Amino acid sequence: MQRHSPIAHAAYHDLLRLLKDEAASTLRGTPTPLVRNGRTYWYDSYRIGTAVKKTYIGEDSDELRHRLEQARALRAEAAERRAARSRLVRLLRAEGFLSTDQATGSLLYAMARAGAFRLGGTVVGTHAFRLYEGELGVRFAFDDTAQTGDLDIASFERLSLALDDRADPPLAEVLSEFRFDPVPALDNRQAWRWSQSKSGTLVEFLTPAFGQEELRPLAALNVRAQALHYLNYLIAEPIPAAALYRSGVLVQIPRPERFAIHKLIVSTRRLGGDALKAEKDRRQAHFLIDILAEDRPDELLEAYEDARARGPRWAARLEQALTRQPDLRARLEAL
Numbered sequence: 001m002q003r004h005s006p007i008a009h010a011a012y013h014d015l016l017r018l019l020k021d022e023a024a025s026t027l028r029g030t031p032t033p034l035v036r037n038g039r040t041y042w043y044d045s046y047r048i049g050t051a052v053k054k055t056y057i058g059e060d061s062d063e064l065r066h067r068l069e070q071a072r073a074l075r076a077e078a079a080e081r082r083a084a085r086s087r088l089v090r091l092l093r094a095e096g097f098l099s100t101d102q103a104t105g106s107l108l109y110a111m112a113r114a115g116a117f118r119l120g121g122t123v124v125g126t127h128a129f130r131l132y133e134g135e136l137g138v139r140f141a142f143d144d145t146a147q148t149g150d151l152d153i154a155s156f157e158r159l160s161l162a163l164d165d166r167a168d169p170p171l172a173e174v175l176s177e178f179r180f181d182p183v184p185a186l187d188n189r190q191a192w193r194w195s196q197s198k199s200g201t202l203v204e205f206l207t208p209a210f211g212q213e214e215l216r217p218l219a220a221l222n223v224r225a226q227a228l229h230y231l232n233y234l235i236a237e238p239i240p241a242a243a244l245y246r247s248g249v250l251v252q253i254p255r256p257e258r259f260a261i262h263k264l265i266v267s268t269r270r271l272g273g274d275a276l277k278a279e280k281d282r283r284q285a286h287f288l289i290d291i292l293a294e295d296r297p298d299e300l301l302e303a304y305e306d307a308r309a310r311g312p313r314w315a316a317r318l319e320q321a322l323t324r325q326p327d328l329r330a331r332l333e334a335l
Contacts, residue, residue: 002139008095009137019250024067025074056165085247105245119220125152128253170222208232257303260288264321301335
């Protein structure tokens with residue numbers, strides 16, 4: 001296992017801190033807390049003419065409240081912060097961090113500006129895996145384990161509805177501007193998969209299935225999403241991440257320990273022609289479990305036990321995956 005230098009690891013977290021500061025500095029009005037289903041969410045409340053508009057900021061936390069208290073000072077430091085972010089991105093690239101390619105970076109940037117990640121969208125799949133390089137401070141091997149052209153965005157349907165806010169512009173418009181077409185080419189509001197003909201890149205929207213695996217609406221993003229079993233485990237309690245494009249793009253990704261265990265589970269669901277994807281799932285899980293067993297054993301053990309305790313189907317999937325990878329079984333049982 002190769003690690004980035006302590007300087008590079010610290011630089012990544014400095015970049016992430018500055019991106020979160022930037023998000024808090026864009027308030028137009030007064031931060032207002034609202035309680036929904038027992039959780040407290042913060043909104044930016046401001047007037048447009050005689051109407052009061054509320055824009056979702058984020059779920060309550062000590063860190064968020066501190067940033068909201070410092071919003072005015074953070075706004076005054078915007079130019080200095082942008083220059084510092086650009087410097088940190090250059091440093092990280094020089095240190096060998098994986099950059100986000102122009103096509104993906106510009107799309108993530110546009111989605112972030114529209115509010116996709118602020119409103120609960122979570123990057124999953126290989127693009128999320130790539131971003132663990134900064135979170136964990138490790139170097140990725142130059143093979144296809146961290147390579148992909150597709151982008152997967154997941155969110156909870158109920159959260160998307162409860163936030164009572166919408167992406168602006170709607171993500172369908174954002175994707176159309178990047179020459180993505182809905183697949184199949186029907187009403188944009190019914191599409192969950194989008195394809196860019198010139199590159200073959202796919203963007204897919206996903207949501208946890210609590211019943212049948214069917215199409216469900218994501219109200220905040222104004223798109224449909226394919227419901228999948230086991231996804232609720234993956235995207236619970238996501239964490240912020242910084243994509244290296246321009247002066248950084250703030251997104252959110254699953255917790256690495258959940259990502260690793262989820263990859264073991266979904267590797268057993270790949271059928272027929274998905275054998276290569278199943279192998280990639282196993283390699284990604286192996287890479288992360290090796291790191292987490294050393295650096296974050298408590299979090300890894302908690303995620304593993306959580307998945308096993310969710311029912312016999314969950315335990316059977318994990319057993320099936322670990323039968324193929326006895327070395328991982330040994331690492332997990334030694335935690």
